[in-house]
Amino acid sequence: MTAIIHVLPTAEAMASAAAGFVAALAAEACRTRGRFAVALSGGATPGPLYEKLASPPHAGPLAWEGWQVYWSDERCVPPDDPGSNYGLARRTLLDRVRIPQGNVHRIRGEETPETAAAEYEQEVRGVSPDAVPGFDLILLGLGDDGHTASLFPGSDALLEKYRLVVANRIPGEDERRITFTLPLINAARVVAFLADGEAKAAAVQQVLQPAPGAAPLPAAGVRPRSGSLHWFLTAAAASRLDTDGGQV
Ligand code: 6PG
Numbered sequence: 556m557t558a559i560i561h562v563l564p565t566a567e568a569m570a571s572a573a574a575g576f577v578a579a580l581a582a583e584a585c586r587t588r589g590r591f592a593v594a595l596s597g598g599a600t601p602g603p604l605y606e607k608l609a610s611p612p613h614a615g616p617l618a619w620e621g622w623q624v625y626w627s628d629e630r631c632v633p634p635d636d637p638g639s640n641y642g643l644a645r646r647t648l649l650d651r652v653r654i655p656q657g658n659v660h661r662i663r664g665e666e667t668p669e670t671a672a673a674e675y676e677q678e679v680r681g682v683s684p685d686a687v688p689g690f691d692l693i694l695l696g697l698g699d700d701g702h703t704a705s706l707f708p709g710s711d712a713l714l715e716k717y718r719l720v721v722a723n724r725i726p727g728e729d730e731r732r733i734t735f736t737l738p739l740i741n742a743a744r745v746v747a748f749l750a751d752g753e754a755k756a757a758a759v760q761q762v763l764q765p766a767p768g769a770a771p772l773p774a775a776g777v778r779p780r781s782g783s784l785h786w787f788l789t790a791a792a793a794s795r796l797d798t799d800g801g802q803v
Contacts, residue, residue, distance in 0.1 A: 556778045558763060559785045562793045566751045570603035573749055573787045577604070577692065578613040580745060584691045585621035592682045594627040594735065596694040596704075597640030600749045604694075605647035619654045625679065627693055628704040628734040629662035631671070631722075639664060668722030668731040675733060676720040687719065687742040689782075693735070697750040701758040701772025705734035712736060713773055737776045746777055747785040750792040759788060760795035 561576075563569040577593075584591040595601065607613060630638045634645075641661045649659060660678050663671045682688035695703045705723050706713050712723035712734055719739040723732050740746060750759055762774045763786065777784065788796075 556784060559783065560763070560793070560796070561785065561787045562790060562796075563787065564790050566600075566603065566789055569749065569751060569787050569789050570607050573604045573747065574607035574613055576747065576785070576787070577608060577694075578617060580692050581617055581622065585618040588691075590621045590623055590691075591618075592623045592625070592688075592691045594625040594690050594693040594743075595640070595644050596627055596696045596749070597629065597643065598696040599643075600696050600751050601694060602643055602647050604749065605644055609648045609651035614652055617652070619652045620658075622654050623658050623660065623682065624649070624654060625660045625682070625690070626662050627695060627740070628732055629664045629671075631664050631668050631731045631733065633665040634661060636664075662733050664733065668733060671733050672718075672720045672722045676718065679719055679735075679739065685742070687738055690743040692745045692747065693740055693743040695740070695746060695748045695774070695777065697748055697755055697758055697762070697774050699754050699758055701762060701774050703748070703774040703777060704740070705732035706737065706773040706776070708773055710773075713776065740777055741779050742782075743779055744782045745785065746779050746782060747787060748774070748777075749787045751789040753791045753794065755792040756795040759786075759792050763796060 563572050581591040626640050629640050632638050634641050662675050697703055700708055707725050709726045710723050712721045715721055715736040723734050762772050
């Protein structure tokens, strides 16, 4: 698996490049397959990307009615909670473009975690008839500790081999989250990470250029079986990488 690395000078440039990338994938998917099944990432990094997708030059030409919008993870909070990943996407994208309400597949963070995970696994199965549904695109972020979605170091969800969506505990904390598992993430046509900031540089290096014998970080488990893997990084996040020709 060769990851394609896109290094941009600033967060603004990264959001612009990622928006062009997502818009092109969406246009191709809607044209050739009649729909674009995308799982959005949470956290703060993707907000500017979502805003750019909802603005010119992307918003007008995109076939929003073909978008099927999901989330790769969610906090166990109601949709109006400031920490809700759904809420972030609603403010920055969904309230600004014409995606049919029935095409927005929110993780019901207000339910009990196990119920929310079981319900969402059934919802995700609507993406395709395959045993493990293949998203057109899964967007992911990266934590300073190398977590992605809500797959935290040392957490049980990292070991999941069969279920597609699980409730996961953040080690050492009471907080629970609902997350895609690696089998589901790795079935995607395209997976794209976005990471910005010096604070992520060590994790980026350890995921993409691990030291011999180092324990793999959760994000290193993202290796699409037949799809492509892209990393959109700011120069700060990529500052510890030794990139040779944009591929690692
Ligand atoms: C979440 C995300 C999580 C996030 C990383 C990076 O629900 O918070 O799924 O995996 O992508 O923690 O977060 P930032 O973009 O805020 O740095």
